[in-house]
Amino acid sequence: MFNSMLIMDDDEFICYNLKKYFGAKGFDVRIAYTGKSGIELCQRTPMDMVLLDLKLPDMNGLDVLKAIKSDSPGTGVIIITAYGDVEIAVKAIQIKADNFVLKPIDLERLEAMVDKSLESYRTQAEVHYLKRKVSRLEGSTLLKMLRQPEEVYHAIRLLADNSSTNVMILGETGTGKGLVANTIHELSNRRNGQFVEINCAGLSSELLESELFGHEKGAFTDAKAFKRGLLEIANGGSVFLDEIGEMSLSVQAKLLKVIEKKNFRRLGGTTNIEVDVRIMAATNTDLERAVKENRFRKDLYFRLNVMPISLPPLRGRSEDILPLANIFLEDFKRLFVKDVSGISPEAEAMLLYYPWPGNVRELRNVIERAVLLCEDSVIKTIDLPDNLRRRKISPKLPTEENWLLETMERRHLERVLAACNNNRSKAAEILRIHRSTLIKKIKKYSLQS
Numbered sequence: 001m002f003n004s005m006l007i008m009d010d011d012e013f014i015c016y017n018l019k020k021y022f023g024a025k026g027f028d029v030r031i032a033y034t035g036k037s038g039i040e041l042c043q044r045t046p047m048d049m050v051l052l053d054l055k056l057p058d059m060n061g062l063d064v065l066k067a068i069k070s071d072s073p074g075t076g077v078i079i080i081t082a083y084g085d086v087e088i089a090v091k092a093i094q095i096k097a098d099n100f101v102l103k104p105i106d107l108e109r110l111e112a113m114v115d116k117s118l119e120s121y122r123t124q125a126e127v128h129y130l131k132r133k134v135s136r137l138e139g140s141t142l143l144k145m146l147r148q149p150e151e152v153y154h155a156i157r158l159l160a161d162n163s164s165t166n167v168m169i170l171g172e173t174g175t176g177k178g179l180v181a182n183t184i185h186e187l188s189n190r191r192n193g194q195f196v197e198i199n200c201a202g203l204s205s206e207l208l209e210s211e212l213f214g215h216e217k218g219a220f221t222d223a224k225a226f227k228r229g230l231l232e233i234a235n236g237g238s239v240f241l242d243e244i245g246e247m248s249l250s251v252q253a254k255l256l257k258v259i260e261k262k263n264f265r266r267l268g269g270t271t272n273i274e275v276d277v278r279i280m281a282a283t284n285t286d287l288e289r290a291v292k293e294n295r296f297r298k299d300l301y302f303r304l305n306v307m308p309i310s311l312p313p314l315r316g317r318s319e320d321i322l323p324l325a326n327i328f329l330e331d332f333k334r335l336f337v338k339d340v341s342g343i344s345p346e347a348e349a350m351l352l353y354y355p356w357p358g359n360v361r362e363l364r365n366v367i368e369r370a371v372l373l374c375e376d377s378v379i380k381t382i383d384l385p386d387n388l389r390r391r392k393i394s395p396k397l398p399t400e401e402n403w404l405l406e407t408m409e410r411r412h413l414e415r416v417l418a419a420c421n422n423n424r425s426k427a428a429e430i431l432r433i434h435r436s437t438l439i440k441k442i443k444k445y446s447l448q449s
Contacts, residue, residue, distance in 0.1 A: 003027050003048060004028045004047050005114075006029075006042065006050045007030070007031050008038040008056065009053035009056075010053070010055075010057050014105070015031045015033070018051060021107050022111075030045075033057075034058045035061070036059065038052075039071075042075065046072045048118060049076045049114055050077045051078055052065060052097075053080045053081070054089065054092070061092070062088065065079075065092055066095060076117040076120075076121055078100065078114065079093075080100070080105065081100055098113070151434075156187070159184050160188045163188040164278065166259065166303060167184060167304075167307070167309065168305045169281070170284075170311065172313045173358065174314075174359030175314070175359045178240060178242060180309060181197075181238070181280040182240070190278060193235070193236035194233055194235075195234070195240065196237070196239050197240040197242065198212070200242065200243045201243035205247075208247065209254065209267065212231055212254075213229040213231060213264055213266055214227045214228045214231075214266040215227050216267065219268025223267070227266075228266075229264075229266065231258060234275075235275045236276055237277060237278075238277065239277050240281075240282070241255075242282050245287055245290055245296060246285075249295075252297045252300050255279070259300075262275060263275065312433065314360055315355045316437065317433065321351055321352055321356070321363065322343075322348060322351065324363055325351055328363065328368065329371060329379070332367060332372075336371055339377065340374050342377075346380065347378075347380055347383070351388070354391060369383075369385065370384055410445040413447060414447060417442075
């Protein structure tokens with residue numbers, strides 16, 4: 001929990017009031033009247049948040065800030081300063097202070113700053129925690145392929161820690177829905193149970209029902225032997241239902257009963273079988289529309305859609321294309337024992353220009369093929385599939401400022417943001433990119449929004 005706070009100020013009245021205010025908000029508040037004592041306290045007991053006055057009796061506040069951030073980069077620091085020292089406070093922001101507040105202190109405004117800073121550090125800590133956990137999984141490709149917005153990492157961690165919650169994973173084909181489901185399972189306390197996967201689109205209603213619930217001998221014409229279903233096999237673990245939007249209404253009704261009653265009967269059976277399984281479902285179809293058209297049960301939809309995870313398409317996060325391509329390149333050159341050191345600029349341009357309808361899966365397949373075909377030290381355009389090479393790209397990249405990709409992207413972002421009255425969520429929807437990707441680009445280009 002992020003609730004430890006250090007107040008560094010030589011004004012006892014300010015320290016008393018701040019401690020009283022934030023103590024009532026649930027913070028464990030410490031006080032240091034000098035820079036040296038505050039730094040020593042942070043070294044002994046790392047703080048979540050430091051409220052630092054720039055004017056301390058023994059040290060320059062900027063030096064104190066540098067010392068705190070050097071020892072503990074994850075500690076939030078908000079500068080307390082007088083009006084005449086705003087220029088110094090701005091320098092403090094450049095040294096990684098989170099914000100600054102002017103005297104006399106507006107306590108509600110300061111509280112909002114503290115909450116915002118701690119929320120940012122909390123999200124970073126959760127992402128780092130998840131990455132450390134994922135990196136310990138067998139096969140580090142899981143971590144490498146999960147290049148997703150921080151919101152996705154946050155959702156994965158929450159769902160891994162709450163293994164009774166069913167999961168809905170949304171996204172186009174090839175965005176890694178199965179990979180995310182498997183990662184949630186491996187990080188949860190169900191990891192010792194089975195993770196079973198079935199594609200609902202690839203089976204008839206009768207066969208899907210038999211696969212999920214199993215059957216007794218003689219239950220139907222071809223039931224020549226007893227068979228356990230996947231739900232029974234996965235008891236204590238997880239069942240991943242890919243393309244659940246293709247499941248028939250009759251099977252949906254039986255699945256809903258499993259979720260609600262925690263039991264089912266095999267086809268042709270008379271005995272209830274108790275199961276404890278987590279249901280994880282994925283789809284690339286609009287289930288809300290399917291519910292309205294009576295093609296998907298509303299009650300099952302709400303049972304599954306407790307905390308959905310939405311995976312953005314690869315074309316909406318173009319900054320990940322080349323990093324992912326190089327990850328796959330490293331994997332396949334080891335697998336095929338080939339000395340391929342990289343990708344030529346021309347081939348990289350083709351990878352960036354292509355819209356990737358098959359998303360990460362398609363990119364992985366393209367790089368696998370390219371490594372197999374490559375007869376040089378780098379992958380060239382000749383090693384890429386025809387559908388990539390057929391797309392017309394000028395062999396000479398223009399050098400004029402107005403034709404630079406970054407310049408064009410910046411101008412396009414400005415126009416879209418202006419059209420949306422700087423509503424970032426709406427702009428991200430129009431651009432078909434994740435909101436976190438848009439925010440990164442806004443920061444990259446220093447756009448005012």
